[in-house]
Amino acid sequence: MKLSPLVENYSSESFAVPRKPTISKIDTLSRHQKSTSGYVGTAGPGRHIGNWIIRRTIGSGSMGKVKLAIHTTTGEKAAMKMIPITPANTKQTVRIQREALLGRVLRHPNICPVIETIRTPTCTYILFEYVGGGQLLEYILANGRLDEGTARLFMIQLLDALRYLHQNFIVHRDLKIENILLTEDLRQVKLIDFGLSNFYSQSDLLQTYCGSLYFAAPELLDAIPYNGPEVDVWSLGVVLYVMVCGRVPFDDISVSMLHSKIKSGKIEFPSYLSSDCRALISAMLNVDPKKRIPLEQTCRFPWFKQYSFSNYMSPLMSSSFPGISSIRSSMLKPPFNTKVLQLLHDHGLSSVPELKHELSMAYTERKTTPLVCLYLLGIESLAPALRIPKALPPVHSRY
Numbered sequence: 001m002k003l004s005p006l007v008e009n010y011s012s013e014s015f016a017v018p019r020k021p022t023i024s025k026i027d028t029l030s031r032h033q034k035s036t037s038g039y040v041g042t043a044g045p046g047r048h049i050g051n052w053i054i055r056r057t058i059g060s061g062s063m064g065k066v067k068l069a070i071h072t073t074t075g076e077k078a079a080m081k082m083i084p085i086t087p088a089n090t091k092q093t094v095r096i097q098r099e100a101l102l103g104r105v106l107r108h109p110n111i112c113p114v115i116e117t118i119r120t121p122t123c124t125y126i127l128f129e130y131v132g133g134g135q136l137l138e139y140i141l142a143n144g145r146l147d148e149g150t151a152r153l154f155m156i157q158l159l160d161a162l163r164y165l166h167q168n169f170i171v172h173r174d175l176k177i178e179n180i181l182l183t184e185d186l187r188q189v190k191l192i193d194f195g196l197s198n199f200y201s202q203s204d205l206l207q208t209y210c211g212s213l214y215f216a217a218p219e220l221l222d223a224i225p226y227n228g229p230e231v232d233v234w235s236l237g238v239v240l241y242v243m244v245c246g247r248v249p250f251d252d253i254s255v256s257m258l259h260s261k262i263k264s265g266k267i268e269f270p271s272y273l274s275s276d277c278r279a280l281i282s283a284m285l286n287v288d289p290k291k292r293i294p295l296e297q298t299c300r301f302p303w304f305k306q307y308s309f310s311n312y313m314s315p316l317m318s319s320s321f322p323g324i325s326s327i328r329s330s331m332l333k334p335p336f337n338t339k340v341l342q343l344l345h346d347h348g349l350s351s352v353p354e355l356k357h358e359l360s361m362a363y364t365e366r367k368t369t370p371l372v373c374l375y376l377l378g379i380e381s382l383a384p385a386l387r388i389p390k391a392l393p394p395v396h397s398r399y
């Protein structure tokens, strides 16, 4: 595949200098954006939902519109996802509950948290922390590809977020450039959209194919059951390529051709890309999931060599906060916290007595199950010291 002249012509730009969007990039990158579903939000601007006033539309996805909401007393901003309740659509119900619950219990500086969930008879409103810098995709469309220094900073943050998820046996499964938002100062990225996330275990393989085709690992296209984390590694490899090249690595208007390009794993690298960056992308985009680099080994790649990875790790990733199975199960102790059990039940899990029973079994057998992880994440999310992770230092002090 020949590189687009528009991509070749880019000099090594600075992150701060904005560029005009280019049609060819928009064609390439936005073709994989899903169109909004037929749903038109029922909550117009100025309407109150709980303690929030609804303002303008800030985004849309397959689940509906996302509106800016302002808290009536504190003035806090939030992104309100409005999902109409359709009793027949159980798949959507599971997706909403999963997204609301994970957003509530996950605490990581590069994962967008849920502030509140409001349910009415007709609609579920999930209020997320407002991330003010827009989509990373839009930034790249408007300003061109990122320089490797900026891409590296974002990669470190995304790797950290994924490591946190994987340590808690959660796979994102819908990692794509549209699901990465920039903070207002453009120094941090935040992962959104956990509706397709799932729990994995070493013994049970996942089967469901989800997510965007452009970011999908080849084994998913053949419906081969997969363990979990390796599909996120592939998607993150595609994200890295998009960040540093301004286009997707595998592209075709024909879906079957796109499938074969993804399965071939043949990647064209632009000449300006450093060999260290190419090596990392190639290791992440290995078509054989068994040979694909495991997430925790990526930080040892020469592309990261100038940086002490430990400086960038959030406090949540320290050794006192491991998600390793045996340690995780040893953190489980009765009596179980009823607030957390109620929270889990409110998000579609079994009744409180059933949850207690399942946790007691896991405690007796010293087993780490998805429920154990969720319960412990719930406990940790209640601890005030862990709620506000340390802010990252400014970009330029790190290079």
Ligand SMILES: Nc1ncnc2c1ncn2[C@@H]1O[C@H](COP(=O)(O)OP(=O)(O)OP(=O)(O)O)[C@@H](O)[C@H]1O
Pocket: 034, 058, 059, 060, 061, 062, 063, 064, 066, 079, 112, 128, 129, 130, 131, 132, 134, 135, 178, 179, 181, 192, 193, 195
């Ligand atoms: N926390 C947030 N802060 C600011 N904008 C947001 C936030 N969450 C979502 N958005 C905006 O709304 C858009 C749609 O959000 P999201 O991808 O979560 O919706 P979705 O319906 O789940 O989408 P998908 O079709 O990918 O499943 C985002 O791309 C972004 O532009």
